[in-house]
Amino acid sequence: MVARYAQIAGELRDAITRGEYAVGAQLPSEAELAVRFAVSRGTIRQAVAVLGAEGLVGSRQGARRIVLGRERSQSFAELHSFAQWAWSMGYEVGGRVLRQRRRAASAAEAARLALRPGEPVLAVLRLRSLEGEPVMLERTVYAGWIAPAVERLDADCASVTQALHESVGLVFAYGEHLLDAVAAGSEDSRLLAVRRGGPLLRQRRVTTTPEGRPVEWSDDRYRAGSVAFGIRNSVDVNPLVRQVGELRPSP
Amino acid sequence: MVARYAQIAGELRDAITRGEYAVGAQLPSEAELAVRFAVSRGTIRQAVAVLGAEGLVGSRQGARRIVLGRERSQSFAELHSFAQWAWSMGYEVGGRVLRQRRRAASAAEAARLALRPGEPVLAVLRLRSLEGEPVMLERTVYAGWIAPAVERLDADCASVTQALHESVGLVFAYGEHLLDAVAAGSEDSRLLAVRRGGPLLRQRRVTTTPEGRPVEWSDDRYRAGSVAFGIRNSVDVNPLVRQVGELRPSP
DNA sequence: GGGCCTAGCTTGTTCAGACAAGTTCGCTTA
DNA sequence: TAAGCGAACTTGTCTGAACAAGCTAGGCCC
Incomplete structure (x- = not known):
């Protein structure tokens, strides 16, 4: 039993990955998506929040959500x-x-x-x-x-x-x-x-x-060169932190 | 004008940082917090969602939220x-x-x-x-x-x-x-x-x-040794991704 | 043409209620 | 004593509604 918002998030993610919504393009409005998926706006907001946390879409109050990237993030x-x-x-x-x-x-x-x-x-x-x-x-x-x-x-x-x-x-x-x-x-x-x-x-x-x-x-x-680690962040969600090591390496 | 849920998230974060809720300890239930801050349960859920995204608290359906760490994450x-x-x-x-x-x-x-x-x-x-x-x-x-x-x-x-x-x-x-x-x-x-x-x-x-x-x-x-980068993740929110570099470094 | 301004659209915040699903713990039973 | 059961508690999901706040585009005025 998968939650409805998770299904919707999945469908939108797939659409982005397929290139249906190009990077930089706008997502449909919440109201529009609510009608399309026949759920309340709250459920749509949960779905797009997932995509936001994954760094795939960004949002600003008043303007439509925009697509920031298309790579699937790992589990x-x-x-x-x-x-x-x-x-x-x-x-x-x-x-x-x-x-x-x-x-x-x-x-x-x-x-x-x-x-x-x-x-x-x-x-x-x-x-x-x-x-x-x-x-x-x-x-x-x-x-x-x-x-x-x-x-x-x-x-x-x-x-x-x-x-x-x-x-x-x-x-x-x-x-x-x-x-x-x-x-x-x-x-x-x-x-x-x-x-x-x-x-x-x-x-x-x-x-x-x-x-x-x-x-x-x-x-x-x-x-070196075998792997790299990737992270997406934003003003709203920033999980990455920079820390000091030892400034003067002990001799 | 700061949103109420953000204020509440801030108060809870401070309490955790102060050690009022120890690492591994339980947070009060959503219903309890809703009464204490005189807001609806939805607002409390938004507040604790912020702390969850910061990696400070974890949650499982049915059990109370637990404190995972106390460090403040960077902006x-x-x-x-x-x-x-x-x-x-x-x-x-x-x-x-x-x-x-x-x-x-x-x-x-x-x-x-x-x-x-x-x-x-x-x-x-x-x-x-x-x-x-x-x-x-x-x-x-x-x-x-x-x-x-x-x-x-x-x-x-x-x-x-x-x-x-x-x-x-x-x-x-x-x-x-x-x-x-x-x-x-x-x-x-x-x-x-x-x-x-x-x-x-x-x-x-x-x-x-x-x-x-x-x-x-x-x-x-x-x-090397001057800085390190830190990330907290969980099953629900995992912003970190491992990627292959070049397997065979070019000569 | 260029700048200003507003109406309408869109996302953000909050509420109250309902039910589902998982956990915990004490009580009963074998 | 140990296992099993169930009631109470807690978080997860979803709805519908209302208002606030920010953005956009089109129309109006100079």
Whole structure:
């Protein structure tokens, strides 16, 4: 059972993607759409709000909505799961666990995962590849309560997200991401086959269940040029934030 | 005149920031808030929707909303304008134009700026510093129609955004960003005082007016460690997208 | 022709009510 | 004790209405 406003949002999104409404063109008025879809104006507003949040259309009071772009934005699952993302694009994806061990959470890890320092966590090092080439190195710390389920997985399990969903019904719902660039360390350079000190795109992230319980804290490093992250924002909705790193890198 | 729902969103956001509602705690129910603020439930829903879009609270049907984080997210202006961001954090900021010239738009630039190839654009190279240290190199291409206003600015104008707003009333409303890591080129390394081939965080972006007219296309490169970009997302609202770069870097 | 002004259109805000769907928790039952 | 059930609560969806505020285009006047 999909909500009516979501169906309408889908139809409008498809129309935009098909080019029926060109970039820069105007969308029909809310009243017009309400008649066309035989719903109230409130439902139409919910539908176009979805498109607004996706950055596909913009709006100004008094003027008709305009189309800003036509690319479909990814689902949360596609962003969270490297494998699901690669599959959706038709790429061949690989993954291999290189190291896995239990240990006590550091202070920083405990804070990220809402644990007490010293509580057990599971640290995993995974190498991800795309079309056979190593592309990303994933250093993940799982909260102790999910560790047994992770340990039961195959070492070359492609989609951990999907496997955990199927085995224990775990669902990820919220994420917090920090993107920056770092120099490849010796382990990074060896495993990703890049020059030591060369550029890597780093994505640090915490992922949380629908109940707000943090599950994992990860440091993912992508080979430069292999992937980029995209974001659309506006005056009304700006999820992107710039933060200072360390101004003076410690020697 | 600020909308009532925005006021309520502000009060709730402040309460969360103050720690009145701890991370992981529940928010009062919509009905309760409606009584407390003496508005209808619809208005309360708009208010909490704002907090949801900011990633501060999460919600599931049937259960009370929970607090996910407490940091205030930045305004569009703070993200867009390097200077306004630095000022808001109390840092000293500097900017200097190193090169500026008019030329014809390349095919790629024309596509980004919704121009025809060959139409005139203004290319500017700016060095940005924080606390006296060079931190970011900004290569911006302005659409021809705004070029005269940009050329009238001082070479060491700190906030171009603010200056253009004051001089010609230009307002930025939408942005599209692409984040990745690149190796420092020779010009990059000289101006940012980093090793050639070392890591830089690259932010490529297009900014657009409220009418949907693209104004500038920029390639900003940050010294590694100086800044990071943060994003919160969820199953319901996911503005972040992962994209492939070039899988095989051209030799 | 050019500028001003207004009428009509369009989006933004708010309300009140109704029902659907999911969660929580205490009570009952095996 | 443990599982199952259901009532009360809470968020999600949708309607219809009204007014506010901003934009646009066409007509009018100079």
